[in-house]
Amino acid sequence: METLTPEAERLSLVITIGGMPVRVNTTDHTFLTMLQDRYAGYVHFSGEAEIEFDVEIAAHSFANPHADVRVEQHNGRWTLERGDFRAEWEPSRRRGWIRQTANPYSIDAVLRIVHSLILARQGGFLLHSASAIRNGKAFLFAGVSEAGKTTISRLAPADVTLLTDEISYVRKQNGGYVAYGTPFTGELAKLGENVSASVSALYLLAKGNENRIDPIAPSEAARSLLANLLFFAEDEELVQAIFHSAFEFVNKVPVSRLTFVPDHRVWELIR
């Protein structure tokens, strides 16, 4: 005789980053609680979502947890893979699934990848940069690891709202660019505020013996921006889109080099 097994309780929350709500479904209470903590300020429990992911929690680690990320699209379906997760996402159905162990890093990577793919089609991007709002204007501070993203975030005075110390979220809106807060943190390990403002300037960070802002040539601006973009997909159409988006950005937003000594006086230049 067939036995009936109780259906697992379906738990769900919505993580909204950059104004893009993503619903995450799971049957694991512990995982849901972890997401609430990890994305505090970006989570709500009701409302419509643009994308929905079912997360399956695997009991054991994957074969190679250190394998590189691979992001490919076939017939309208994206496959996202790294050593610690596997996921699929079908934009036309607005649905996908993630298989991972119960850790916050895997879903964080999936969310970053999915957001980068969405932004690429809309003329925006994720950028290796700190960002902050002052006097209603957003400023981006780009640079590779050790360039000073966390340092300049840590030095921010009280009237500055920190959006992120690691990965900035930039959307193209109304002919300009808007920076949003993100929960993607660097060494500061502090979530950005979930607010946004129009981008006023992009600074390329350099540590030095004085605080100064120097203009740079548009070609250097474009090259530096491209070097700091987060983009994972092996997809010619999207690569072309993000390439041209970078040039459009440097045509509209002032890009300068910000050399700074690591103390609070650097913020006197940022207004």
Added chain:
Amino acid sequence: MTKLYVARNPRVAARSLDGEMMIMSGRDSTLFTLNKTATILWQSADGNTPLNEIVEQRICSEFSVEPATALQDAETLARELASHEILKISEEPITQGTAADGARR
């Protein structure tokens, strides 16, 4: 002497800014910045003009360089760009129809 034809790969993204040509591979997102000679070669690579003509008409006229040396350098450069799939090279004219599609200003 065998003629060599070169054509831009339409599957890369390219832009010129301040006279500097930047190209991004659509395959792996690698960014290339071309120097002046490479930029001339890229812009002239229509698939129909032989490399020796490009060198004579566009490169030797711009730089004071021996045609034979310039051709040798251009061939080396073309093969290097082809190895990154930025250019296509062939001993026959290359008719891909959309050779210039990837080159936007």
